[in-house]
Amino acid sequence: MNLLFLMTDQHRVDTLGCYGNAHVDTPNLDRLAATGTRFDRCYTPTAICTPARASLLTGQAPFRHRLLANQERNVGYLEDLAEDAFTFPDALRQRDYQLGLVGKWHVGTHRTAASFGFEGPPLPGWHNPVDHPDYLAYLAERGLPPYRISDRIRGTTPNGNPGNLLAARLHQPVEATFEHYLATRAIEHLERYAATGRPFFLATHFFGPHLPYLLPDAYFDRYDPDLVELPASIAETFDGKPQVQRNYSAHWTFDSMPLEVTRKLIAVYWGYVSLVDEQLGRILDRLDELGLAGDTAVFFTADHGEFTGAHRLHDKGPAMYEDIYRIPGIVRLPGAPPQVRQEFVNLMDCTATILELAGCDPAPAVDGRSLVPLLRGEHPAWAPDMTAEFHGHHFPYPQRMIRDERHKLVVNPESVNELYDLRADPHELRNRYEHPELRPVRRRLMRRLYDLLRERGDNFYHWMTPMYDIGALDHDPSLSVFETEETPR
Template identity: 40%
Template sequence: MADTRPHVLLALTDQERYDCSAPGSPVETPTMDRLSSEGVRFEYAFTPISICSSARASLLTGRFPHGHGMLNNCHEDDAIQANLPPDLPTFSEALAAAGYDLTYTGKWHAGRDATPEEFGFSYLGGSDVHHDDIDEAFREYRRERGTPVGDVDLEDEIYTGEKPRDGEDGTFVAATTPIDVEETRAWFLAERTIEALEAHATDGGTFDDVDGDGPFFHRTDFYGPHHPYVVPEPYASMYDPDEIEPPESYAETFDGKPRVHENYLHYRGVEDYDWELWAEAIAKYWGFVTLIDDQLERILAALEEYGLAEETVVVHASDHGDFAGSHRQFNKGPLMYDDTYRIPMQIRWPGVAEPGSVCEQPVHLHDLAATFLEIGDLEVPETFDSRSLVSLLESGETDGNQDWPDSVFAQYHGDEFGLYSQRMVRTERYKYVYNGPDVDELYDLEADPAELQNLIDHPDYAGVRREMRDRLVDWMDETNDPNRGWVPEVLERAD
């Protein structure tokens, strides 16, 4: 009997802001827009944590970071946990055991030593040295084309620090590269994905370890638009910095905010950036997004060419966002703003998801883990903190689902600058952030979408503060957060 379960294609970007592909965005993303028009766009999708390894581990395990233990980036010397516990259930291992043929290309970053092969995937190449160093495929590809990685002269370079043009003591932020588009890692990852789709469609094809018999699950993890925002033409000059307006949050004063917010400005080395420099960097960031969008177009075209489009669930999401100058910040960190916690998410499922739907239920990135299992007709393990999105996709219900939570929960545990425990709960209108070592935060997102005014001590919001703290405690209880043993009492006394 033929296996009629659908194929799944997951395209995960790295540090892509929600607003890049949101309606009205100045960034050109016709392919992401197409996925929205042909499927469901999730208006309120959030990462459980705004740091790479932790978010990716949550996606695999369906658990919040405190549940899987990978609290910060696994490649750093101060990693709390370098690899996921081997006995922790993952959606990928369950799908592989149930007959799905799993393939993977691109960024991993969910284990220092453990690779995708140990989680049910066949890895098809495309990693980089900093995050994974799993293989040599992309470096060999570039050598064959006569442009070895690291052997090109960049232009328009920007760095953090006191000398943003020479990189003497700063982090690499952005540049123009003289290579052809076909020599970018984004192109290469799309090409590998297309080869994988051909193999799945033709019983082997390019890759010997793809059998092509059962349904497939393919995952493409792009290295971008994470910094450094290095793009070739035409993307490098696609957006004019002079036409980019500062976001409302650029007016940040840090008044009434946790001290770490302003400290992080200095730690990241962007305290002296003016808007002209930020606009130049953002123009490259936007160009990077469009470059990836064009590679997604190639992938979707391959699905159609190989007759797979109508049988494949296509998912686009990101592990987390990027400040890119919002709140005058660079990268990400212990600042739980929507710039880094709200993510893009579109799902196209022909014959199931109503084309052009907009889901307004708040969802988490790691809800995809439970979703993939239900798509594969599998039970969701009790260890998962995630809910399958299938019911939202099938019903076409955009809001008012009484069985769905009306808030999201997130956390942060620090990165290379040290540990810093945070918890966040967000509804459509309000956001509350618990900062153990400093002042808490409360934002009215309807009145202040840029999250500039901390209302935690405002007398008119005392009732909202109490309600949001109660919501936070409920989430901590529901997810067995280890801090639930003492934080609720602290919050009770704080009122």
């Protein structure tokens, strides 16, 4: 079976029509969801680009593959996967798959997509590399104007300097945008692969709708800011929460800009989502025209979400809210029924699914589970909860999270822990970790997280052993030989 993997970066679930947004035009992704499986509880293993993408490549959680931070903000972690790390393209090559990757790579510093067998223009970095020779050649061949922006939107940092660029008006026609360029290159790969008759895996990884949102007029002004209902969590006070969240809000300059600017930023973000959807539609339409749809499984997901003002934050960071951990997850498997699933799934499950659909053993994707039974409409026993982790961005900051049907627990070793009742407080505004009525929930989730981390070999559990209510010990936490059953106490 051919495999088409479509991925965006920093993409909020609630910007898609198929996930309930009544304002944003996403007809192509809505059509994909209507003809495939939409996972309503799809999560990233970590809300940061490089570790999440490395987890997709390996089927391993970040603590296991150890690529824990983006190169641009790395503070001492590894910058490349180990040479002997398992990756799914190695397995697919053994099945004679053609491998293509067009777009964002961001899985290391020295080892590129080509190092793992992927064809495609090498496009490094965290955002559209508008000075890349292949993109410049694309513009020149078509007589299109180069990148130029104006009307920059940014706030002011705590020390009085200009904040990071959040959005700007792009003075190019849509055909000249980096998004159109990526779709064009992907279509060229599709056409070439179709002519060979051999199976293919083709990934198209858009850099958007990651900030800054740089859009032509038609998309920058596509949505009226008056349509934007500000997120309820804009009422965030950070009371009873880790101080780092308040610090991040200041870093992203939220309070230095009026709320009408936030509305405009969200409206521009919506425009970016529509631009990307249109380019995805070009790829999907060409797949149909080439007669490949009946033999091709199509995936759509993102590496993580985006705040866009939620919790008075932008970008992502050391706060494990649904805004950045829940991601879109759509898979269309030929012959499988259209459906919506409520199981907890994640990016590493995509890895195991890719392997199974290619006729490979999914077992090396040790932290994933193949979605094929779910895609076929079956109802196997499935985990009732999910976990995620974070290791830092700009500075080390370890976190672990578990959420189930109703509650979410976040463990922050340097600060206060967090517990949210997602049914009573879906916007995660009230930290109820210390509330006595939720003590049984807290204890249950803490023990469940502790057991899962120990089972997986995630040494974060060592801090939890003496610090939290995890019940009676069944091991020596010193990991020593100083005490045995024969040693007098």
